[in-house]
Amino acid sequence: MIKSVSTTPYQDQKPGTSGLRKKVPVFQQPNYAENFIQSIFDSLEGFQGKCLVIGGDGRYYNREVIQKAIKMAAANGFGKVIVGKGGILSTPAASHIIRKYKAFGGIILSASHNPGGPTEDFGIKYNINNGGPAPEKITDAIYARTKVIDTYKIADFPDVNLDRIGKDELPGGMILSVLDSVEDYTALMEELFDFGAIRNLISLGFRIAFDAMSAVTGPYAKEIFENRLGAPSGSVRNFMPLPDFGGHHPDPNPVHCKELYDEMMGDDAPDFGAASDGDGDRNLIIGRGIFVTPSDSLAILAANANLAPGYSGGLAGIARSMPTSGAADRVAERRGIGMYETPTGWKFFGNLLDAGMATICGEESAGTGSNHVREKDGLWAVLLWLNILAVRGESVQDIVTQHWQTYGRNYYSRHDYEGVDTDAANGLMANLRSQLGSLPGKSFGPLKVEKADDFAYHDPVDKSVSEHQGIRILFEGGSRVVFRLSGTGTSGATLRVYVERYEPDSSRHNIETQQALADLIVAAETIADIRSRTGRDAPSVIT
Numbered sequence: 204m205i206k207s208v209s210t211t212p213y214q215d216q217k218p219g220t221s222g223l224r225k226k227v228p229v230f231q232q233p234n235y236a237e238n239f240i241q242s243i244f245d246s247l248e249g250f251q252g253k254c255l256v257i258g259g260d261g262r263y264y265n266r267e268v269i270q271k272a273i274k275m276a277a278a279n280g281f282g283k284v285i286v287g288k289g290g291i292l293s294t295p296a297a298s299h300i301i302r303k304y305k306a307f308g309g310i311i312l313s314a315s316h317n318p319g320g321p322t323e324d325f326g327i328k329y330n331i332n333n334g335g336p337a338p339e340k341i342t343d344a345i346y347a348r349t350k351v352i353d354t355y356k357i358a359d360f361p362d363v364n365l366d367r368i369g370k371d372e373l374p375g376g377m378i379l380s381v382l383d384s385v386e387d388y389t390a391l392m393e394e395l396f397d398f399g400a401i402r403n404l405i406s407l408g409f410r411i412a413f414d415a416m417s418a419v420t421g422p423y424a425k426e427i428f429e430n431r432l433g434a435p436s437g438s439v440r441n442f443m444p445l446p447d448f449g450g451h452h453p454d455p456n457p458v459h460c461k462e463l464y465d466e467m468m469g470d471d472a473p474d475f476g477a478a479s480d481g482d483g484d485r486n487l488i489i490g491r492g493i494f495v496t497p498s499d500s501l502a503i504l505a506a507n508a509n510l511a512p513g514y515s516g517g518l519a520g521i522a523r524s525m526p527t528s529g530a531a532d533r534v535a536e537r538r539g540i541g542m543y544e545t546p547t548g549w550k551f552f553g554n555l556l557d558a559g560m561a562t563i564c565g566e567e568s569a570g571t572g573s574n575h576v577r578e579k580d581g582l583w584a585v586l587l588w589l590n591i592l593a594v595r596g597e598s599v600q601d602i603v604t605q606h607w608q609t610y611g612r613n614y615y616s617r618h619d620y621e622g623v624d625t626d627a628a629n630g631l632m633a634n635l636r637s638q639l640g641s642l643p644g645k646s647f648g649p650l651k652v653e654k655a656d657d658f659a660y661h662d663p664v665d666k667s668v669s670e671h672q673g674i675r676i677l678f679e680g681g682s683r684v685v686f687r688l689s690g691t692g693t694s695g696a697t698l699r700v701y702v703e704r705y706e707p708d709s710s711r712h713n714i715e716t717q718q719a720l721a722d723l724i725v726a727a728e729t730i731a732d733i734r735s736r737t738g739r740d741a742p743s744v745i746t
Protein backbone atom coordinates (compact mmCIF):
# COMPACT_ATOMS: atom_id res chain seq x y z
CA MET A 204 0.00 0.00 0.00
CA ILE A 205 2.63 2.54 1.10
CA LYS A 206 5.83 2.48 -0.90
CA SER A 207 9.19 3.69 0.33
CA VAL A 208 11.09 4.78 -2.73
CA SER A 209 14.83 5.31 -2.63
CA THR A 210 16.02 8.52 -4.18
CA THR A 211 19.12 10.62 -4.60
CA PRO A 212 19.21 14.24 -3.50
CA TYR A 213 19.32 17.26 -5.80
CA GLN A 214 21.58 20.08 -4.66
CA ASP A 215 19.56 22.95 -6.15
CA GLN A 216 16.35 22.87 -4.11
CA LYS A 217 16.90 26.05 -2.12
CA PRO A 218 13.62 27.94 -1.59
CA GLY A 219 13.82 31.58 -2.68
CA THR A 220 11.71 34.62 -1.83
CA SER A 221 8.56 32.53 -2.16
CA GLY A 222 9.21 28.79 -2.31
CA LEU A 223 11.11 26.66 -4.81
CA ARG A 224 10.78 27.89 -8.40
CA LYS A 225 12.30 26.11 -11.38
CA LYS A 226 11.57 25.42 -15.02
CA VAL A 227 9.03 22.64 -15.59
CA PRO A 228 11.64 20.28 -17.14
CA VAL A 229 13.68 20.61 -13.94
CA PHE A 230 10.61 19.64 -11.89
CA GLN A 231 9.99 16.74 -14.29
CA GLN A 232 13.30 15.08 -13.47
CA PRO A 233 12.84 11.75 -11.69
CA ASN A 234 11.75 12.29 -8.06
CA TYR A 235 12.44 16.04 -8.17
CA ALA A 236 9.03 17.12 -6.88
CA GLU A 237 8.82 14.06 -4.61
CA ASN A 238 12.16 14.86 -2.98
CA PHE A 239 11.08 18.40 -2.22
CA ILE A 240 7.65 17.43 -0.88
CA GLN A 241 9.16 14.69 1.32
CA SER A 242 11.74 17.20 2.56
CA ILE A 243 8.88 19.49 3.59
CA PHE A 244 7.20 16.68 5.54
CA ASP A 245 10.53 15.61 7.07
CA SER A 246 11.02 19.15 8.38
CA LEU A 247 7.67 19.25 10.19
CA GLU A 248 6.51 17.61 13.37
CA GLY A 249 3.15 16.60 14.75
CA PHE A 250 1.02 16.38 11.62
CA GLN A 251 -0.10 12.76 12.05
CA GLY A 252 -3.85 12.60 11.49
CA LYS A 253 -4.04 16.34 10.73
CA CYS A 254 -5.26 18.21 7.69
CA LEU A 255 -3.18 19.49 4.76
CA VAL A 256 -4.48 21.95 2.17
CA ILE A 257 -3.17 21.54 -1.38
CA GLY A 258 -3.87 23.99 -4.17
CA GLY A 259 -2.29 25.59 -7.17
CA ASP A 260 -2.71 28.30 -9.74
CA GLY A 261 -3.61 25.86 -12.52
CA ARG A 262 -0.39 26.23 -14.45
CA TYR A 263 1.17 23.46 -16.52
CA TYR A 264 2.14 20.44 -14.32
CA ASN A 265 -0.26 21.51 -11.53
CA ARG A 266 -2.47 18.43 -11.66
CA GLU A 267 0.41 15.97 -11.84
CA VAL A 268 2.12 17.38 -8.75
CA ILE A 269 -1.18 17.60 -6.84
CA GLN A 270 -1.72 13.87 -7.41
CA LYS A 271 1.80 13.14 -6.14
CA ALA A 272 1.33 15.41 -3.12
CA ILE A 273 -1.98 13.75 -2.16
CA LYS A 274 -0.46 10.27 -2.33
CA MET A 275 2.58 11.41 -0.35
CA ALA A 276 0.43 13.13 2.28
CA ALA A 277 -1.49 9.86 2.71
CA ALA A 278 1.71 7.83 3.00
CA ASN A 279 3.22 10.23 5.52
CA GLY A 280 0.21 10.03 7.83
CA PHE A 281 -1.94 13.10 7.24
CA GLY A 282 -5.56 12.39 8.19
CA LYS A 283 -7.15 14.67 5.64
CA VAL A 284 -6.34 16.62 2.52
CA ILE A 285 -8.40 19.56 1.27
CA VAL A 286 -8.01 20.56 -2.38
CA GLY A 287 -9.79 23.11 -4.55
CA LYS A 288 -11.86 21.74 -7.43
CA GLY A 289 -9.65 20.96 -10.40
CA GLY A 290 -6.66 21.48 -8.12
CA ILE A 291 -7.25 25.22 -8.27
CA LEU A 292 -6.83 27.61 -5.35
CA SER A 293 -5.54 31.13 -5.57
CA THR A 294 -2.74 31.78 -3.09
CA PRO A 295 -4.90 34.03 -0.84
CA ALA A 296 -7.80 31.54 -1.04
CA ALA A 297 -5.44 28.73 0.02
CA SER A 298 -4.29 30.88 2.94
CA HIS A 299 -7.91 31.45 3.95
CA ILE A 300 -8.78 27.77 3.70
CA ILE A 301 -5.81 26.77 5.87
CA ARG A 302 -7.06 29.21 8.52
CA LYS A 303 -10.76 28.52 8.21
CA TYR A 304 -10.46 24.73 8.41
CA LYS A 305 -7.67 24.90 11.02
CA ALA A 306 -5.35 22.85 8.82
CA PHE A 307 -1.86 21.93 9.92
CA GLY A 308 -0.48 23.67 6.83
CA GLY A 309 -0.66 23.79 3.08
CA ILE A 310 1.27 23.14 -0.08
CA ILE A 311 0.82 25.81 -2.72
CA LEU A 312 1.87 25.03 -6.27
CA SER A 313 2.69 28.20 -8.10
CA ALA A 314 5.39 30.24 -9.71
CA SER A 315 3.16 33.28 -9.34
CA HIS A 316 3.86 35.97 -11.94
CA ASN A 317 6.36 33.81 -13.87
CA PRO A 318 5.19 32.41 -17.23
CA GLY A 319 3.76 28.86 -17.38
CA GLY A 320 3.88 26.02 -19.89
CA PRO A 321 5.97 22.94 -20.71
CA THR A 322 9.25 24.88 -20.78
CA GLU A 323 8.30 27.69 -18.41
CA ASP A 324 8.11 27.93 -14.64
CA PHE A 325 6.65 25.86 -11.82
CA GLY A 326 6.92 26.22 -8.07
CA ILE A 327 6.14 24.63 -4.71
CA LYS A 328 5.93 26.34 -1.36
CA TYR A 329 4.84 25.38 2.11
CA ASN A 330 2.53 27.48 4.29
CA ILE A 331 2.16 27.02 8.03
CA ASN A 332 -1.00 26.87 10.14
CA ASN A 333 -1.47 30.65 10.27
CA GLY A 334 -1.99 30.43 6.49
CA GLY A 335 1.25 32.21 5.70
CA PRO A 336 4.47 31.22 3.96
CA ALA A 337 6.80 29.19 6.15
CA PRO A 338 9.34 31.36 7.94
CA GLU A 339 13.04 31.08 7.09
CA LYS A 340 13.67 28.68 9.97
CA ILE A 341 11.47 26.12 8.21
CA THR A 342 12.58 26.86 4.64
CA ASP A 343 16.20 26.50 5.77
CA ALA A 344 15.38 23.13 7.35
CA ILE A 345 13.63 21.99 4.16
CA TYR A 346 16.66 22.97 2.08
CA ALA A 347 19.03 21.16 4.43
CA ARG A 348 16.86 18.05 4.15
CA THR A 349 16.76 18.14 0.33
CA LYS A 350 20.53 17.86 0.26
CA VAL A 351 20.61 14.50 2.03
CA ILE A 352 17.23 12.89 1.40
CA ASP A 353 17.41 9.22 0.45
CA THR A 354 13.81 7.97 0.51
CA TYR A 355 10.30 9.25 0.15
CA LYS A 356 6.96 7.68 0.97
CA ILE A 357 4.06 7.50 -1.44
CA ALA A 358 0.73 5.65 -1.32
CA ASP A 359 0.01 3.33 -4.15
CA PHE A 360 -3.55 4.20 -5.20
CA PRO A 361 -4.87 5.46 -8.54
CA ASP A 362 -5.16 9.19 -9.25
CA VAL A 363 -8.05 10.81 -7.38
CA ASN A 364 -10.86 12.73 -9.06
CA LEU A 365 -10.13 16.42 -8.49
CA ASP A 366 -13.18 17.58 -10.40
CA ARG A 367 -15.97 16.25 -8.18
CA ILE A 368 -16.81 18.36 -5.15
CA GLY A 369 -17.29 16.26 -2.02
CA LYS A 370 -15.57 14.01 0.48
CA ASP A 371 -14.03 10.61 -0.13
CA GLU A 372 -12.16 8.13 2.01
CA LEU A 373 -9.04 7.06 0.15
CA PRO A 374 -7.49 3.57 0.48
CA GLY A 375 -5.55 3.62 3.75
CA GLY A 376 -8.11 5.90 5.40
CA MET A 377 -7.08 9.46 4.56
CA ILE A 378 -10.06 11.72 3.82
CA LEU A 379 -9.98 13.74 0.62
CA SER A 380 -12.21 16.79 0.52
CA VAL A 381 -12.64 18.62 -2.79
CA LEU A 382 -14.03 22.12 -2.22
CA ASP A 383 -15.47 24.73 -4.50
CA SER A 384 -12.41 26.91 -5.10
CA VAL A 385 -14.30 30.20 -4.94
CA GLU A 386 -17.03 29.93 -2.30
CA ASP A 387 -15.20 30.37 1.02
CA TYR A 388 -13.04 33.17 -0.33
CA THR A 389 -16.01 35.08 -1.74
CA ALA A 390 -17.83 34.81 1.59
CA LEU A 391 -14.79 36.29 3.35
CA MET A 392 -14.73 39.24 0.94
CA GLU A 393 -18.43 39.84 1.60
CA GLU A 394 -17.68 40.08 5.33
CA LEU A 395 -14.90 42.63 4.85
CA PHE A 396 -16.42 44.93 2.25
CA ASP A 397 -19.68 46.74 1.66
CA PHE A 398 -20.89 44.83 -1.40
CA GLY A 399 -24.16 46.82 -1.34
CA ALA A 400 -22.34 50.13 -1.74
CA ILE A 401 -20.12 48.79 -4.53
CA ARG A 402 -23.14 47.26 -6.29
CA ASN A 403 -24.87 50.60 -6.08
CA LEU A 404 -21.85 52.41 -7.54
CA ILE A 405 -21.74 49.97 -10.45
CA SER A 406 -25.49 50.24 -11.02
CA LEU A 407 -25.03 54.01 -11.45
CA GLY A 408 -22.78 53.34 -14.46
CA PHE A 409 -19.32 53.12 -12.86
CA ARG A 410 -17.36 50.94 -15.28
CA ILE A 411 -14.71 48.45 -14.21
CA ALA A 412 -12.30 46.42 -16.32
CA PHE A 413 -10.54 43.52 -14.63
CA ASP A 414 -7.89 41.50 -16.45
CA ALA A 415 -7.45 38.03 -14.94
CA MET A 416 -4.54 37.42 -17.35
CA SER A 417 -5.79 33.86 -18.11
CA ALA A 418 -4.70 32.97 -14.61
CA VAL A 419 -6.23 31.83 -11.34
CA THR A 420 -8.35 34.88 -10.43
CA GLY A 421 -10.68 34.43 -13.44
CA PRO A 422 -13.33 32.32 -11.69
CA TYR A 423 -13.06 34.40 -8.50
CA ALA A 424 -13.36 37.70 -10.34
CA LYS A 425 -16.30 36.52 -12.49
CA GLU A 426 -18.19 35.46 -9.39
CA ILE A 427 -17.39 38.58 -7.38
CA PHE A 428 -17.51 41.40 -9.92
CA GLU A 429 -20.09 40.14 -12.38
CA ASN A 430 -22.34 37.79 -10.40
CA ARG A 431 -22.35 39.42 -6.97
CA LEU A 432 -21.58 43.06 -7.72
CA GLY A 433 -23.54 43.28 -10.96
CA ALA A 434 -20.81 44.45 -13.31
CA PRO A 435 -21.85 43.78 -16.92
CA SER A 436 -20.64 40.56 -18.49
CA GLY A 437 -17.30 41.25 -20.13
CA SER A 438 -16.06 43.42 -17.26
CA VAL A 439 -13.76 40.52 -16.37
CA ARG A 440 -11.40 39.65 -19.20
CA ASN A 441 -9.20 36.64 -19.86
CA PHE A 442 -11.12 34.82 -17.15
CA MET A 443 -10.41 31.24 -18.26
CA PRO A 444 -7.36 29.97 -16.35
CA LEU A 445 -5.00 28.45 -18.93
CA PRO A 446 -1.99 26.21 -18.15
CA ASP A 447 0.27 28.58 -20.11
CA PHE A 448 -1.62 31.81 -19.32
CA GLY A 449 -2.24 32.16 -23.06
CA GLY A 450 1.51 32.47 -23.59
CA HIS A 451 1.64 35.68 -21.56
CA HIS A 452 3.62 36.70 -18.53
CA PRO A 453 0.94 36.90 -15.80
CA ASP A 454 2.56 39.84 -14.04
CA PRO A 455 0.13 42.69 -13.40
CA ASN A 456 2.14 45.76 -14.27
CA PRO A 457 1.78 48.39 -17.00
CA VAL A 458 4.26 46.49 -19.17
CA HIS A 459 2.56 43.08 -19.15
CA CYS A 460 -0.96 44.57 -18.95
CA LYS A 461 -0.25 46.99 -21.75
CA GLU A 462 -3.63 46.62 -23.44
CA LEU A 463 -5.53 47.46 -20.26
CA TYR A 464 -3.09 50.24 -19.48
CA ASP A 465 -3.52 51.84 -22.92
CA GLU A 466 -7.28 51.57 -22.63
CA MET A 467 -7.24 53.26 -19.22
CA MET A 468 -5.15 56.10 -20.62
CA GLY A 469 -7.37 56.52 -23.68
CA ASP A 470 -10.57 58.40 -24.45
CA ASP A 471 -13.68 56.80 -23.02
CA ALA A 472 -11.64 54.76 -20.53
CA PRO A 473 -13.50 52.77 -17.86
CA ASP A 474 -13.53 54.35 -14.40
CA PHE A 475 -11.39 51.66 -12.84
CA GLY A 476 -8.96 49.11 -14.26
CA ALA A 477 -7.33 46.29 -12.34
CA ALA A 478 -5.52 43.00 -12.83
CA SER A 479 -3.99 40.19 -10.81
CA ASP A 480 -1.14 37.74 -11.33
CA GLY A 481 -0.72 34.00 -11.96
CA ASP A 482 -1.66 32.94 -8.43
CA GLY A 483 -3.94 35.84 -7.48
CA ASP A 484 -1.89 37.54 -4.81
CA ARG A 485 -0.78 40.65 -6.69
CA ASN A 486 -2.81 43.58 -7.93
CA LEU A 487 -2.58 46.34 -10.49
CA ILE A 488 -4.70 49.46 -9.98
CA ILE A 489 -5.26 51.99 -12.74
CA GLY A 490 -7.77 54.82 -12.67
CA ARG A 491 -8.97 56.65 -15.74
CA GLY A 492 -5.79 58.41 -16.89
CA ILE A 493 -3.71 57.45 -13.85
CA PHE A 494 -1.60 54.44 -12.91
CA VAL A 495 -1.37 54.03 -9.15
CA THR A 496 2.04 52.78 -8.08
CA PRO A 497 1.77 49.84 -5.66
CA SER A 498 3.58 51.87 -3.00
CA ASP A 499 1.06 54.71 -3.33
CA SER A 500 -1.77 52.20 -3.40
CA LEU A 501 -0.62 50.77 -0.06
CA ALA A 502 -0.55 54.25 1.48
CA ILE A 503 -3.94 55.24 0.08
CA LEU A 504 -5.57 51.97 1.13
CA ALA A 505 -4.14 52.36 4.62
CA ALA A 506 -5.32 55.98 4.85
CA ASN A 507 -8.87 55.06 3.76
CA ALA A 508 -9.34 51.50 5.02
CA ASN A 509 -11.64 52.64 7.81
CA LEU A 510 -14.28 53.29 5.10
CA ALA A 511 -14.69 49.53 4.65
CA PRO A 512 -16.66 47.56 7.27
CA GLY A 513 -13.81 45.10 7.93
CA TYR A 514 -11.49 47.93 8.99
CA SER A 515 -13.90 50.44 10.51
CA GLY A 516 -12.09 50.20 13.82
CA GLY A 517 -8.89 51.58 12.26
CA LEU A 518 -5.51 49.93 11.83
CA ALA A 519 -3.14 48.63 14.47
CA GLY A 520 -0.15 49.33 12.26
CA ILE A 521 1.23 49.17 8.73
CA ALA A 522 4.11 47.06 7.44
CA ARG A 523 5.96 47.35 4.16
CA SER A 524 8.94 45.66 2.59
CA MET A 525 12.11 47.72 2.71
CA PRO A 526 12.25 48.58 -1.02
CA THR A 527 8.61 49.76 -0.96
CA SER A 528 8.35 53.56 -0.91
CA GLY A 529 7.93 55.48 2.31
CA ALA A 530 4.48 56.79 1.30
CA ALA A 531 2.76 54.53 3.82
CA ASP A 532 5.13 55.70 6.58
CA ARG A 533 3.63 59.17 6.34
CA VAL A 534 0.14 57.76 6.85
CA ALA A 535 1.29 55.76 9.88
CA GLU A 536 3.04 58.78 11.32
CA ARG A 537 -0.01 60.99 11.02
CA ARG A 538 -2.27 58.32 12.54
CA GLY A 539 0.17 57.62 15.32
CA ILE A 540 0.24 53.90 14.52
CA GLY A 541 3.15 51.47 14.18
CA MET A 542 5.18 51.22 10.98
CA TYR A 543 7.37 48.20 10.25
CA GLU A 544 9.97 47.76 7.53
CA THR A 545 10.64 44.14 6.60
CA PRO A 546 12.74 42.33 3.99
CA THR A 547 11.17 41.50 0.62
CA GLY A 548 8.75 38.56 0.70
CA TRP A 549 5.44 38.03 2.44
CA LYS A 550 6.83 35.53 4.93
CA PHE A 551 8.22 38.40 6.99
CA PHE A 552 4.76 39.90 7.63
CA GLY A 553 3.33 36.79 9.30
CA ASN A 554 4.69 37.45 12.79
CA LEU A 555 3.56 41.11 12.76
CA LEU A 556 0.07 40.11 11.65
CA ASP A 557 -0.18 37.25 14.16
CA ALA A 558 0.97 39.53 16.97
CA GLY A 559 -1.65 42.14 16.06
CA MET A 560 1.05 44.74 15.42
CA ALA A 561 0.18 45.36 11.76
CA THR A 562 -3.21 45.26 10.04
CA ILE A 563 -2.24 46.16 6.47
CA CYS A 564 0.96 45.17 4.65
CA GLY A 565 2.35 45.84 1.22
CA GLU A 566 5.18 45.52 -1.23
CA GLU A 567 6.26 47.67 -4.16
CA SER A 568 5.93 44.59 -6.39
CA ALA A 569 2.14 44.98 -6.45
CA GLY A 570 1.31 43.00 -3.34
CA THR A 571 -1.05 44.33 -0.71
CA GLY A 572 -2.96 42.51 1.97
CA SER A 573 -4.21 42.51 5.51
CA ASN A 574 -4.74 40.38 8.56
CA HIS A 575 -7.73 38.63 6.90
CA VAL A 576 -5.28 36.02 5.54
CA ARG A 577 -1.50 35.59 5.67
CA GLU A 578 -0.71 36.14 1.99
CA LYS A 579 -0.96 39.19 -0.17
CA ASP A 580 -4.31 39.32 -1.89
CA GLY A 581 -4.98 40.82 -5.32
CA LEU A 582 -8.79 40.80 -5.32
CA TRP A 583 -8.87 42.06 -1.74
CA ALA A 584 -6.93 45.17 -2.82
CA VAL A 585 -9.25 45.71 -5.78
CA LEU A 586 -12.31 45.37 -3.56
CA LEU A 587 -10.93 47.73 -0.93
CA TRP A 588 -10.31 50.30 -3.67
CA LEU A 589 -13.87 49.83 -4.95
CA ASN A 590 -15.28 50.15 -1.44
CA ILE A 591 -13.35 53.40 -0.93
CA LEU A 592 -14.44 54.73 -4.33
CA ALA A 593 -18.07 53.86 -3.55
CA VAL A 594 -17.99 55.68 -0.21
CA ARG A 595 -16.01 58.73 -1.33
CA GLY A 596 -17.78 59.14 -4.66
CA GLU A 597 -14.62 60.60 -6.21
CA SER A 598 -12.43 59.38 -9.06
CA VAL A 599 -9.19 57.45 -8.59
CA GLN A 600 -7.36 60.47 -9.98
CA ASP A 601 -8.91 62.80 -7.39
CA ILE A 602 -8.22 60.45 -4.52
CA VAL A 603 -4.58 60.01 -5.53
CA THR A 604 -3.87 63.70 -6.11
CA GLN A 605 -5.52 64.67 -2.84
CA HIS A 606 -3.42 62.06 -1.09
CA TRP A 607 -0.25 63.61 -2.54
CA GLN A 608 -1.41 67.07 -1.50
CA THR A 609 -1.91 65.90 2.05
CA TYR A 610 1.16 63.72 2.46
CA GLY A 611 3.52 64.70 -0.36
CA ARG A 612 4.40 62.46 -3.30
CA ASN A 613 6.94 59.66 -3.29
CA TYR A 614 8.09 59.38 -6.89
CA TYR A 615 8.98 55.74 -7.34
CA SER A 616 10.20 53.32 -9.98
CA ARG A 617 11.82 49.91 -10.17
CA HIS A 618 14.32 49.02 -12.88
CA ASP A 619 14.82 45.30 -13.47
CA TYR A 620 17.74 43.80 -15.33
CA GLU A 621 16.60 40.25 -16.06
CA GLY A 622 18.63 37.21 -17.05
CA VAL A 623 21.95 38.80 -16.11
CA ASP A 624 25.00 36.57 -15.78
CA THR A 625 24.99 35.31 -12.17
CA ASP A 626 28.67 36.02 -11.50
CA ALA A 627 28.34 39.53 -12.92
CA ALA A 628 25.33 40.21 -10.70
CA ASN A 629 27.08 38.86 -7.60
CA GLY A 630 30.13 40.93 -8.47
CA LEU A 631 28.02 44.05 -8.76
CA MET A 632 26.52 43.47 -5.32
CA ALA A 633 29.92 42.70 -3.78
CA ASN A 634 31.30 45.90 -5.26
CA LEU A 635 28.43 47.85 -3.71
CA ARG A 636 29.03 46.23 -0.32
CA SER A 637 32.69 47.20 -0.48
CA GLN A 638 31.72 50.86 -0.95
CA LEU A 639 29.32 51.11 1.99
CA GLY A 640 31.89 52.62 4.31
CA SER A 641 33.14 55.24 1.87
CA LEU A 642 29.86 56.43 0.32
CA PRO A 643 28.49 58.64 3.11
CA GLY A 644 29.41 62.27 2.43
CA LYS A 645 30.04 61.73 -1.28
CA SER A 646 28.04 63.72 -3.82
CA PHE A 647 26.56 62.58 -7.10
CA GLY A 648 25.30 65.57 -9.02
CA PRO A 649 22.93 67.38 -6.69
CA LEU A 650 22.64 64.36 -4.39
CA LYS A 651 24.70 63.81 -1.26
CA VAL A 652 24.85 60.38 0.38
CA GLU A 653 23.73 60.46 3.98
CA LYS A 654 23.91 56.78 4.79
CA ALA A 655 24.60 53.47 3.06
CA ASP A 656 23.99 50.01 4.46
CA ASP A 657 23.13 46.39 3.80
CA PHE A 658 19.63 46.01 5.20
CA ALA A 659 19.25 43.58 8.09
CA TYR A 660 15.89 42.85 9.70
CA HIS A 661 15.45 42.22 13.38
CA ASP A 662 12.06 40.60 13.77
CA PRO A 663 10.45 42.31 16.78
CA VAL A 664 8.32 39.24 17.53
CA ASP A 665 10.58 36.20 17.37
CA LYS A 666 13.85 38.18 17.49
CA SER A 667 15.24 36.38 14.45
CA VAL A 668 17.71 38.31 12.30
CA SER A 669 17.75 38.25 8.48
CA GLU A 670 20.82 39.82 6.94
CA HIS A 671 21.85 40.94 3.44
CA GLN A 672 18.35 41.95 2.39
CA GLY A 673 19.36 44.73 0.00
CA ILE A 674 21.87 47.55 -0.34
CA ARG A 675 20.38 50.93 0.59
CA ILE A 676 21.88 54.22 -0.39
CA LEU A 677 20.07 57.03 1.35
CA PHE A 678 20.58 60.62 0.21
CA GLU A 679 20.02 63.81 2.13
CA GLY A 680 16.41 64.96 1.75
CA GLY A 681 14.94 61.45 1.83
CA SER A 682 15.70 60.15 -1.68
CA ARG A 683 17.20 56.71 -2.00
CA VAL A 684 18.32 53.92 -4.27
CA VAL A 685 18.10 50.25 -3.27
CA PHE A 686 19.79 47.31 -4.99
CA ARG A 687 18.96 43.65 -4.55
CA LEU A 688 18.95 40.40 -6.49
CA SER A 689 15.65 38.66 -7.13
CA GLY A 690 14.89 35.43 -5.31
CA THR A 691 12.12 34.26 -7.64
CA GLY A 692 13.77 34.06 -11.06
CA THR A 693 14.60 30.75 -12.75
CA SER A 694 17.32 31.73 -15.21
CA GLY A 695 20.45 33.72 -14.47
CA ALA A 696 20.12 36.60 -12.04
CA THR A 697 17.73 39.53 -11.95
CA LEU A 698 19.04 42.79 -10.57
CA ARG A 699 16.38 45.07 -9.12
CA VAL A 700 17.14 48.75 -8.68
CA TYR A 701 14.52 50.63 -6.67
CA VAL A 702 14.52 54.41 -7.00
CA GLU A 703 12.58 56.82 -4.80
CA ARG A 704 12.36 60.54 -4.29
CA TYR A 705 10.07 62.41 -1.92
CA GLU A 706 8.47 65.62 -3.14
CA PRO A 707 6.45 67.59 -0.59
CA ASP A 708 5.63 70.50 -2.92
CA SER A 709 2.31 69.87 -4.68
CA SER A 710 3.15 72.28 -7.50
CA ARG A 711 5.79 69.69 -8.43
CA HIS A 712 3.56 66.61 -8.40
CA ASN A 713 3.03 66.42 -12.15
CA ILE A 714 6.49 65.52 -13.36
CA GLU A 715 6.86 62.37 -15.44
CA THR A 716 8.22 59.70 -13.07
CA GLN A 717 11.47 58.77 -14.86
CA GLN A 718 12.24 62.43 -15.30
CA ALA A 719 11.53 63.16 -11.65
CA LEU A 720 13.99 60.40 -10.75
CA ALA A 721 16.63 61.20 -13.39
CA ASP A 722 19.36 62.36 -10.99
CA LEU A 723 18.93 59.25 -8.86
CA ILE A 724 19.03 56.97 -11.89
CA VAL A 725 22.35 58.54 -12.92
CA ALA A 726 23.70 58.19 -9.37
CA ALA A 727 22.67 54.50 -9.28
CA GLU A 728 24.56 53.87 -12.51
CA THR A 729 27.64 55.72 -11.31
CA ILE A 730 27.77 53.95 -7.96
CA ALA A 731 26.92 50.43 -9.14
CA ASP A 732 28.50 50.49 -12.59
CA ILE A 733 25.48 48.65 -13.93
CA ARG A 734 26.18 49.01 -17.65
CA SER A 735 29.69 47.74 -17.77
CA ARG A 736 29.11 45.02 -15.18
CA THR A 737 25.91 43.62 -16.70
CA GLY A 738 26.59 44.53 -20.31
CA ARG A 739 23.15 46.12 -20.50
CA ASP A 740 22.40 49.60 -21.77
CA ALA A 741 18.97 49.74 -20.21
CA PRO A 742 16.71 47.82 -17.83
CA SER A 743 14.63 44.93 -19.26
CA VAL A 744 11.52 46.14 -17.44
CA ILE A 745 10.71 49.47 -15.86
CA THR A 746 7.73 49.60 -13.53
Ligand code: VG1
Binds near residue numbers: 317568689
Ligand atom coordinates in the same frame (compact mmCIF):
# COMPACT_ATOMS: atom_id res chain seq x y z
C1 VG1 B 1 9.35 39.18 -5.97
C2 VG1 B 1 8.93 40.52 -5.39
C3 VG1 B 1 8.53 40.35 -3.94
C4 VG1 B 1 7.44 39.29 -3.82
C5 VG1 B 1 7.91 38.00 -4.46
C6 VG1 B 1 6.82 36.95 -4.49
O1 VG1 B 1 10.49 38.71 -5.29
O2 VG1 B 1 9.96 41.46 -5.51
O3 VG1 B 1 8.11 41.60 -3.44
O4 VG1 B 1 7.13 39.04 -2.48
O5 VG1 B 1 8.30 38.25 -5.82
O6 VG1 B 1 5.68 37.42 -5.12
P1 VG1 B 1 11.99 38.85 -5.85
O7 VG1 B 1 12.85 38.12 -4.89
O8 VG1 B 1 11.96 38.29 -7.23
O9 VG1 B 1 12.26 40.31 -5.89
V1 VG1 B 1 4.74 36.36 -6.04
O10 VG1 B 1 3.33 37.16 -6.48
O11 VG1 B 1 5.87 35.95 -7.15
O12 VG1 B 1 4.44 35.13 -4.99
Ligand code: CO
Binds near residue numbers: 315480483485
Ligand atom coordinates in the same frame (compact mmCIF):
# COMPACT_ATOMS: atom_id res chain seq x y z
CO1 CO C 1 1.88 35.99 -7.00
